[in-house]
Amino acid sequence: MRTSPLSRRALALAGAALLTTVLAACGSAGTEHDMAGMPHGTTAAGSPSATDGHAMPGMDHEAPGAEGSGVPADNRAGYRLTATIAALPAGQQSDYRFTITGPDGKPVTEFAVEQTKQMHFYAIRSDLTGFQHLHPTMAADGTWGAQLAALTPGSWRTYASFTPNSGDGKGTALMLSRTVNVDGKADPAPLPPASTTTQVDGYTVTLHSTPMANMAHPMTVTVTMDGKPVTDLQPYLDTYAHLTAFHEGDMAFAHLHPETEAKNGGQGGPDLAFHAEFPQPGNWRLFLQFQTAGQLHTAAVTLKVG
Template identity: 40%
Template sequence: MTNELDHTNHESHGGHSPQGHRAGHDAGHRNTQPGGVLVSEHGYTLELDAPILGSGLQTVSFRIIGPDGQPVTEYQNVHEKELHLIAVRRDMAHFQHVHPVRDASGTWIIDLNLSSGVWRIFADFHPAGRGQPMTLGIDASVGGTYEPQQLPAADRTVQLGTYTVTLEGELMANEASELTFTVNRNDEPVTDLQPYLGAFGHLVALRRGDLAYLHVHPEGAPGDGQTEPGPKVSFFTIAPSGGTYRLHLDFQHEDTVRTAQFTVHATAAATS
């Protein structure tokens, strides 16, 4: 399997929403707090070995320090992985979703392709024995000449080579709403999406300004007898506030993972 990820704005995992229509809808009302804003929470701290890095392909290593002051070495799998790592430049021009390798001492290691600027590194994980998953975030400065980019205007269609991904639905603040992505290839619906990390799609939403992080999983699951493998992948999610968000949809087809990115504006729910 390869991972085809264009790190530009136009082409290219907090809060967790469980699978199932009603579960996702209810979870949206219960969990309005995003993750990733804090480097330390609930006694756990994200510790990056080198907060200053060079540009290009860089080896990044880090640990999750537990309430006992020691590196965490026992995790529960969340969607087939012990830890999901998201790296995004603070202007949201570049994005990566990868899965580092952990050694016996609790140190995680991964190679990231980094451009100059300030990056936010998110660790999305579930420590063994803790009730819920969590997300911590830390900044890393990457040397070189930084050329910030404007966020693309809001758009409902993203082109990824021969693939076209369209978005239906509105992201709402403090209210659960449905977002549906439709995947076409050469103007034909893709009906054979492959499971990736136990689902037909994964969605990360990041809020412009503080990069508050939401990781949402789709309705249904492969092999449940009801969920079709495309062309539509739907998510119930909730924005913690109004404002501008960048959505990153991962999907797998023909053994390649692709990421479609959208700029959206969350609107405040109507009040009576």
């Protein structure tokens, strides 16, 4: 059956209108899907889509282990943390030696500088006490040595935060972890209740944030003394404060990256801005390190993440 020119024109207009409606519906559905599944600044290191594993240089929001959980482990993306000893003595300084091996099984000897250091090393007891943050030195063969201060008896976990500067993982920020036992009878301490404030060495540290798991949040930390703003914070690791967090129970790790770079010879405070992202809900123990008059202070506070 033949159709008239007028009929053909009407059919064409109707088809165009239908196509516009379908495309609009698809575009709307795609936008909702992208927002719902939008990554909040991180990609799991070692995943097919990972490039540097993080949205900002030096930021490490995920420790190895279960993807996206932050649960620590001694290997990820082909890299492995090995240590020469599994137990340490209590009450005395210890030389903890370890090596990072790459996907080829050989020790890694080239590392990128992150916040002025090639390696950031942490030790914390299973009850989230006894925090230590060190910057070990590396021998020519790739063996690192961390001088740990006296440890109390119990189960501890060590963390090595680094970015390879060669090989398959070049530019990928990684966090590897191992447990180490300290001789003696452990006396676990209860986790302090969640709070927005804590005190250290006469300073009051206040958190301004209500974070949710797996979502990027700005976090501001304010430092005061006797109710007055503290403005003489000295540069520490290229910023005015360093902030790390550990999850109660599985000891997952989150590195909360500072947003403000320290100026040469300048002083900072009282407000410190951080980019915060926690891979799990629950209680996190935060450790804020800042420096005044040449003295390093470490403030600890428990934060509830929804």
